[in-house]
Amino acid sequence: MTSKTPATSTDAPATPGVLLAGGLARRMGGGDKPMREIGGRTILARVIARLKPQCDGLILNANGDPARFASFGLPVVPDGVADFPGPLAGILAALDWAAANRPGVAWVLSAAADCPFLPRDLVARLHAARIAENAQLAVAASGGQSHPVIGLWSVDLREQLRHALVVEDIRKIDRWTARYRLATVEWPIAPLDPFFNANTMDDIAEAERLAALDGG
Template sequence: MVTIDIPLTQGVLLAGGLARRMGGGDKPMRTIGGRTILERVIARLKPQCSGLILNANGDPARFASFGLQVVADDVPGFPGPLAGILAALDWTAANRPGVEWVLSAAGDCPFLPRDLVARLHDARERENARLAVAASGGQSHPVIGLWHVALREELRHALVVEDLRKIDRWTARYPLATVNWPVEPLDPFFNANTVEDVAEAERLAALDDAP
């Protein structure tokens, strides 16, 4: 149960990957249950965040129909989701000066929990942690987490100077809260990485959309 007032939190949907296991293209643009994966992610997170942006590289016009600001990585070479998180921290510092927290989520997770932001903040506060990440089924999902804007220069140093790429290697440097969600009736952090995953997502969408 959430026991704190939830701070203003900027959301970022990470869609900067190259989707190699899908044969290229944007995974969040795949359709399941009659709606794109990205539509489903936006619908889950928009009510939980004070604003949403999309981290993606390449031509931003392909996402124009979603009405989100598209922010590209500012570290070259597709260094992974940490670069997207850094871009979001920088954008928030420049454009939302009253916001101290950024919530990152994968753009290919269509069933995200409706209490994601609240529970992460609650755990972070209770455990006096500087970061918080989600977990389910005994597996951590470090790409789905809360990041303090004030950490952006430390993250930039890790990416640019240390060439650090793995999120869990970076989060290990800080007090970290991990929040677990149940995986029944479905794993809220299921992500559509392969063509086979999209077929499974169709089945799960029928469960998720049921009244």
């Protein structure tokens, strides 16, 4: 079910956020997409600024040398399952991190680290839809398109996710979420799509234009 009901931030329980930065940016010539700059600020800095007020702490999921992200002051958590590239492995790493480091937390938000215009009511509306629909998971959507990498994940489902990755070789998020009661929350795309992500150099140019619409 797709929800369009707004919610206030007071409805959301304490929710850590994980920024998924595992992409190789092949369409940009390699490197870390979130480190590209838009309007003089890195995409990652913009994502952090959007999510920090909404989340009870942030972590970064990235593989390789974590020192390249040291200036952001976030814990860097690599994938814990070998040879499973993709966002589900990053989500599992975040759920494992939460279970080990934040035992009182029941939910983790995931977001792509290359989406510089994320909604300021993301966490609140996902939680509101999850509660209203008695859902086990919640994901964002815009323009009629689901964005399964941006969603709420139950820490209680982490062993089921591990089994899906390791034993069943499931890598597509929507293939896994189809097993559960899923709330989908729609955001408007005017004046801009809050889930715009920068995949190519042309996207970076478009992001510069959108940043002006978004107040820089």
